[in-house]
Amino acid sequence: MKRLFLISALALAAQAVCADEIRVLNWQGYGTDAEWAVEAFTQATGHTVVHEYFTSEQEMLTKLRTNPGAYDVVLINSAFTAQAQQEGLIAPVDTSKIANFADIDPGLAQNEDLNPGAALHGVPWTWGLTSFAVNTNDFTDMPTSIGVLWDPVWKGRVSIRDDGLEAVQIAALATGQSINDITDLDAVKEKLTALMPQITTFWGSENDWNQFMAAGDFAVATYWSGSASRSMAKGLPVAFVVPQEGAIGWLDGLSIPAASTKKEAAHAFIDWMIDPDFYLKWDGEGAPASANMKAAAGLDEDSFNRKVLGDPAVVARVEFMKPVSDEDRESYLALWQELKAAQ
Amino acid sequence: MGATGKLARQDRLRAITLLSPAYLWLTVAVFLPLSAMVCFSFLSDVPFGGREWHLTLANYGAFFQTTTYAKLFWKSLELGFIVTLLCVVIGFPCALVLAKTIRGRAREALFLLVILPFWSNSLVRIFSWAILLRGNGVLDLAVNAVLPFDVRVNLMFSKTAIVIGLVHSYLPYVILTAYLALQAIDDSLIEAARSLGAKKHTILWRIILPLSVPGLTAGAVLVFVPVVGSFMEPRILGGRVGTYYGTVIEDQFVAVFNWPLGAALSFILLAVVLLILALASPVLKRVQT
Numbered sequence: 345m346k347r348l349f350l351i352s353a354l355a356l357a358a359q360a361v362c363a364d365e366i367r368v369l370n371w372q373g374y375g376t377d378a379e380w381a382v383e384a385f386t387q388a389t390g391h392t393v394v395h396e397y398f399t400s401e402q403e404m405l406t407k408l409r410t411n412p413g414a415y416d417v418v419l420i421n422s423a424f425t426a427q428a429q430q431e432g433l434i435a436p437v438d439t440s441k442i443a444n445f446a447d448i449d450p451g452l453a454q455n456e457d458l459n460p461g462a463a464l465h466g467v468p469w470t471w472g473l474t475s476f477a478v479n480t481n482d483f484t485d486m487p488t489s490i491g492v493l494w495d496p497v498w499k500g501r502v503s504i505r506d507d508g509l510e511a512v513q514i515a516a517l518a519t520g521q522s523i524n525d526i527t528d529l530d531a532v533k534e535k536l537t538a539l540m541p542q543i544t545t546f547w548g549s550e551n552d553w554n555q556f557m558a559a560g561d562f563a564v565a566t567y568w569s570g571s572a573s574r575s576m577a578k579g580l581p582v583a584f585v586v587p588q589e590g591a592i593g594w595l596d597g598l599s600i601p602a603a604s605t606k607k608e609a610a611h612a613f614i615d616w617m618i619d620p621d622f623y624l625k626w627d628g629e630g631a632p633a634s635a636n637m638k639a640a641a642g643l644d645e646d647s648f649n650r651k652v653l654g655d656p657a658v659v660a661r662v663e664f665m666k667p668v669s670d671e672d673r674e675s676y677l678a679l680w681q682e683l684k685a686a687q
Numbered sequence: 688m689g690a691t692g693k694l695a696r697q698d699r700l701r702a703i704t705l706l707s708p709a710y711l712w713l714t715v716a717v718f719l720p721l722s723a724m725v726c727f728s729f730l731s732d733v734p735f736g737g738r739e740w741h742l743t744l745a746n747y748g749a750f751f752q753t754t755t756y757a758k759l760f761w762k763s764l765e766l767g768f769i770v771t772l773l774c775v776v777i778g779f780p781c782a783l784v785l786a787k788t789i790r791g792r793a794r795e796a797l798f799l800l801v802i803l804p805f806w807s808n809s810l811v812r813i814f815s816w817a818i819l820l821r822g823n824g825v826l827d828l829a830v831n832a833v834l835p836f837d838v839r840v841n842l843m844f845s846k847t848a849i850v851i852g853l854v855h856s857y858l859p860y861v862i863l864t865a866y867l868a869l870q871a872i873d874d875s876l877i878e879a880a881r882s883l884g885a886k887k888h889t890i891l892w893r894i895i896l897p898l899s900v901p902g903l904t905a906g907a908v909l910v911f912v913p914v915v916g917s918f919m920e921p922r923i924l925g926g927r928v929g930t931y932y933g934t935v936i937e938d939q940f941v942a943v944f945n946w947p948l949g950a951a952l953s954f955i956l957l958a959v960v961l962l963i964l965a966l967a968s969p970v971l972k973r974v975q976t
Binding site for chain 1: 943
């Protein structure tokens with residue numbers, strides 16, 4: 345009895361000694377900072393978690409550059425992982441320390457953007473689509489083509505996000521081009537010029553989108569799959585469509601900064617984040633699709649992420665976004681500004 | 688300068704003591720931030736986070752490289768002229784009635800109504816207009832409740848909506864400045880004109896209007912300058928057509944993180960507005976004399 349007490353006291357002391365405070369850098373409200381998840385993590389491992397937020401990928405990179413050692417886990421979109429690796433901001437991930445890694449979809453784990461320098465630098469966490477959603481009060485038959493954005497019937501009730509890159513990529517899909525290799529920018533420009541008179545207003549945030557949709561200002565608008573699942577959970581009459589032309593895919597990974605001093609705790613946190621238990625609870629609040637196959641299999645039959653994103657025919661149409669060069673980014677922005685100025 | 692030169696030493700000391708807080712405040716709150724922005728406008732990148740930067744004129748050059756900025760600039764100037772004109776046309780009669788016709792309690796009450804919009808946050812005012820103007824909104828429902836036939840009133844996301852929102856926001860400036868100028872006109876001047884047989888519109892054109900030009904000018908400048916750089920009203924009420932020079936500057940700071948370009952565009956705006964005011968001032972002086 346005495347010995348048992350001693351052992352448990354020792355075990356507790358050991359945990360207290362190893363307990364670290366880790367700092368996580370992510371978008372606000374994007375899973376890792378869910379209060380219940382952080383509390384459960386602290387209870388299970390003893391490590392405490394502090395969050396810091398960014399509002400754009402550029403800001404995230406700037407924070408990593410200016411504060412070496414300040415962060416232990418950072419969320420990086422796969423289109424930016426290679427850049428962060430080249431600048432020496434993030435270190436390879438030791439997958440042997442992540443028990444749940446075996447359940448990650450191998451296709452995503454081997455994604456070349458997450459494996460710059462032939463080593464895994466970001467653990468695939470979530471993925472989703474940029475496509476469009478329609479108001480089910482207006483649509484009885486779901487459209488199958490992205491051409492619905494150009495349909496004169498919906499003139500004045502169409503919206504896209506005020507973002508040059510996304511606008512150009514949507515037009516690339518509509519003109520049958522690859523979103524990662526846009527060769528005919530003139531066709532894109534022509535297509536977007538034709539789209540402009542259709543648009544009522546641009547949307548900027550999920551909140552904007554929900555309000556305009558609820559007021560009936562939008563009949564069809566581009567949207568993100570994770571946000572669509574949240575809007576549906578809130579009871580908005582919307583349906584997410586992945587058209588035959590395809591959709592823009594994005595993949596988010598969790599990385600460990602090279603300068604982190606608490607790598608053990610950081611690996612433990614990433615393991616916690618890709619655990620099916622965490623994901624299934626998060627999905628109830630509206631989450632993007634999980635990269636963990638066990639988690640995806642644990643979803644209800646009628647859940648959004650299973651019905652829409654779990655369909656192999658849908659996944660086959662998705663094209664994942666590759667890194668975009670600064671020159672391309674600038675030329676897309678100039679094109680977008682010119683189009684908006686002409687209105 | 689001439690006036691202070693004549694002041695006694697003690698008076699001058701007193702003036703300096705009394706004025707220094709105001710000038711200190713201006714230095715800290717206006718001069719320093721503006722100087723920082725002037726510096727930014729000549730840099731190639733923001734000097735945070737160990738980024739490479741050097742001095743450059745490229746940000747000012749960017750304005751001339753495409754027609755986009757010039758087009759937007761013209762659009763914003765046009766908006767400024769329209770809104771200023773409407774504010775003067777609506778505001779001057781209001782101020783005239785307030786200053787010359789209404790007396791006593793009623794005047795106080797009406798004055799309060801003019802200033803009332805200032806008490807609410809401008810963002811709240813703009814969103815209220817959005818609720819009013821949108822299709823299926825308050826205005827639409829009200830009009831349809833009264834009229835027997837069906838009309839769709841959907842002014843939202845149009846230039847009309849932007850102009851309505853801006854005129855509402857800036858009208859009080861014109862009313863207040865015109866009111867002050869009209870108050871200063873001696874009533875006996877008007878009585879003298881009337882006794883000499885001048886008609887009502889002659890009094891208005893030959894006496895009241897010329898004498899209130901300084902007030903109207905001040906009001907017009909107070910409206911024109913912020914409207915040309917406005918970004919919130921076009922963005923919220925304009926929708927697709929709401930891209931103006933001000934919204935592009937806002938984008939540089941908020942969305943694209945190109946502060947140097949944003950700063951350069953702002954100073955080009957400042958320079959052009961100052962130029963317009965400088966060109967307009969001799970014309971206005973001639974009107975006054």
